[in-house]
Amino acid sequence: xxxxxxxxxxxxxxxxxxxxxxxxxxxxxxxxxxxxxxxxxxxxxxxxxxxxxxxxxxxxxxxxxxxxxxxxxxxxxxxxxxxxxxxxxxxxxxxxxxxxxxxxxxxxxxxxxxxxxxxxxxxxxxxxxxxxxxxxxxxxxxxxxxxxxxxxxxxxxxxxxxxxxxxxxxxxxxxxxxxxxxxxxxxxxxxxxxxxxxxxxxxxxxxxxxxxxxxxxxxxxxxxxxxxxxxxxxxxxxxxxxxxxxxxxxxxxxxxxxxxxxxxxxxxxxxxxxxxxxxxxxxxxxxxxxxxxxxxxxxxxxxx
Ligand SMILES: NC(=O)c1ccc[n+]([C@@H]2O[C@H](COP(=O)([O-])OP(=O)(O)OC[C@H]3O[C@@H](n4cnc5c(N)ncnc54)[C@H](OP(=O)(O)O)[C@@H]3O)[C@@H](O)[C@H]2O)c1
Numbered sequence: 001x002x003x004x005x006x007x008x009x010x011x012x013x014x015x016x017x018x019x020x021x022x023x024x025x026x027x028x029x030x031x032x033x034x035x036x037x038x039x040x041x042x043x044x045x046x047x048x049x050x051x052x053x054x055x056x057x058x059x060x061x062x063x064x065x066x067x068x069x070x071x072x073x074x075x076x077x078x079x080x081x082x083x084x085x086x087x088x089x090x091x092x093x094x095x096x097x098x099x100x101x102x103x104x105x106x107x108x109x110x111x112x113x114x115x116x117x118x119x120x121x122x123x124x125x126x127x128x129x130x131x132x133x134x135x136x137x138x139x140x141x142x143x144x145x146x147x148x149x150x151x152x153x154x155x156x157x158x159x160x161x162x163x164x165x166x167x168x169x170x171x172x173x174x175x176x177x178x179x180x181x182x183x184x185x186x187x188x189x190x191x192x193x194x195x196x197x198x199x200x201x202x203x204x205x206x207x208x209x210x211x212x213x214x215x216x217x218x219x220x221x222x223x224x225x226x227x228x229x230x231x232x233x234x235x236x237x238x239x240x241x242x243x244x245x246x247x248x249x250x251x252x253x254x255x256x257x258x259x260x261x262x263x264x265x266x267x268x269x270x271x272x273x274x275x276x277x278x279x280x281x282x283x284x285x286x287x288x289x290x291x292x293x294x295x296x297x298x299x300x301x302x303x304x
Contacts, residue, residue, distance in 0.1 A: 001211065002067055002111075004054060004102070005075030006046025009170030010116070010200045010207075014073065017204040018042045018211075024168040025292040026201030032279035033209040042211070045069070049076070054098040064105035071211050074102050074115045077146070081120070084141040085260040092145045099149035103157055112214040113153065114207065119163035119195060119222075121147040124264025129196075129226070131270045132161075132218040140261035156216045160207065163222050163269055166292060167200025174292060177233050181240040191230035191249035194266040196222035199288035209279055220269035223285040235286055239293045 001018065005011045013023035020039030022028040031037065045067055047054075054060050054076055064072065078084060078094040099115050106113040120143030121136040138144040150159050166172045173189075180187050198221065206221045227235075230249040237246030252263070271281050282288075 001042050001044045002064065002069040002072045003044060003046045003075060004072070004098075005048075005077065007048040007050075008075055008077075008079075009167035009172065010165060010203055011046060011075045012169045013167055013200040014075065014204040014207055015044060015046045017201070017208055018044045023201040023204060025199065025288075025295040026204070027283060027287075027291060030202065030280070030283060031205050031208065032274075032282070033212060034280065035212075037208055047076075054101070055093050057097075057101050060098070060101050061105050061108070064102070064109055064111065068109055069111050071112045071114065071214065072102055072106050073207055073211065074099060074113060077116070078142070081140060081142045081263070082260040084145065088141045088145075091141055092148060095142070095145035096148035096152055100152035103153045106157065107154055113157040114210050114214075115149065115153055115157060115159050117150050117159050117161045118143060118146045119161060119267035119269050120264065121150065121161065122264055122267050124266045127266060129268045129270035130220070132220055132273055139264055142261065150218070158210055158214065158216050159218045160210060161218065161220050161269060162198045162203055163267060164195050164197045165200055165203065166197060166289070168292065168295060169200075173229065173232065174236060174289065177236045178240065178293060181237055181242050181246065186246055186248065187233050187237075188248045188250045189229040189233040190252045190255065191228045192251050192265060193263055194226055194228055194268055196226055196268040197232065197285040197288065198222045198282070199285075199292060201291075202282045202288055206274075206279075206282065215277070219274060220271060221274065221282065222269045222271065223282045223288050224271065225285045226268040227285055232285075232289065236289060236293055239290055
């Protein structure tokens with residue numbers, strides 16, 4: 001297996017999982033296809049930006065040709081949603097261009113590509129959970145670049161759309177919340193954006209199932225239950241022993257300064273197709289957030 005973005009928050013957890021190690025904050029009893037991962041099941045090569053700049057098309061094609069993986073899990077991405085508004089060319093080069101390169105390389109070498117996409121391909125106007133064949137209409141550059149990447153994939157590639165990813169590594173909202181809780185501060189979070197949280201460790205388990213089954217087509221993967229950023233902050237505050245006054249709800253229109261990128265007001269992902277395929281749904285989001293916050297590593301990082 002070849003895994004791009006190996007040093008990112010999903011990449012770190014996926015590499016652990018593929019090696020039979022439960023990632024920090026992970027649930028060792030959860031595997032959607034109910035077959036636990038043996039440490040010697042996968043032979044994995046994880047690529048970081050340090051190893052290879054994937055926008056170097058020729059070098060990327062050569063790397064795939066020389067390693068001849070059975071499966072490529074493509075996690076590397078330009079993920080800074082607001083900065084993408086002023087770096088559109090770079091964002092598209094990574095999120096669309098690199099995905100196209102890897103799809104072509106997979107086709108040339110007989111590998112199966114699993115490419116990761118986002119709920120931000122949707123505009124939020126539907127008003128209920130999005131299913132895989134709903135119409136896309138990205139509101140920001142990042143979402144448009146990821147949708148372009150989806151369209152550049154071959155029809156037999158697998159596309160996994162996920163949302164609001166939280167892992168022990170990387171800078172995500174939960175780290176900010178934990179830091180503020182530890183230092184006695186309060187937080188304000190928007191309560192008018194609805195979505196689905198995805199624990200990086202639970203997504204990694206889902207990606208193992210996708211690697212084993214190579215289903216092709218688009219799949220939505222997120223933890224169960226919808227929420228808002230305010231609800232996440234309030235719940236995390238409770239887990240961390242803070243009172244009801246820790247988190248205050250605000251409207252997106254009250255954010256100062258206003259974010260550069262527009263986000264959908266409701267972009268939760270339905271797991272109906274996943275469950276219909278016979279795989280276990282991912283745990284409820286509060287379970288995942290509790291696991292992540294309870295992990296000593298996160299507490300240590302938050303306090304440092
Ligand atoms: N995070 C979320 O909330 C979220 C939501 C929906 C979907 N997703 C998708 O899920 C996937 C994994 O996300 P993540 O949260 O793990 O992202 P992440 O932590 O930002 O990791 C992405 C990795 O890609 C690397 N990368 C970027 N450009 C590269 C290039 N040109 N060559 C080689 N490596 C490059 C980054 O390296 P540097 O650190 O050196 O830049 C980083 O290690 C991505 O496809 C993302 O779009 C994420």
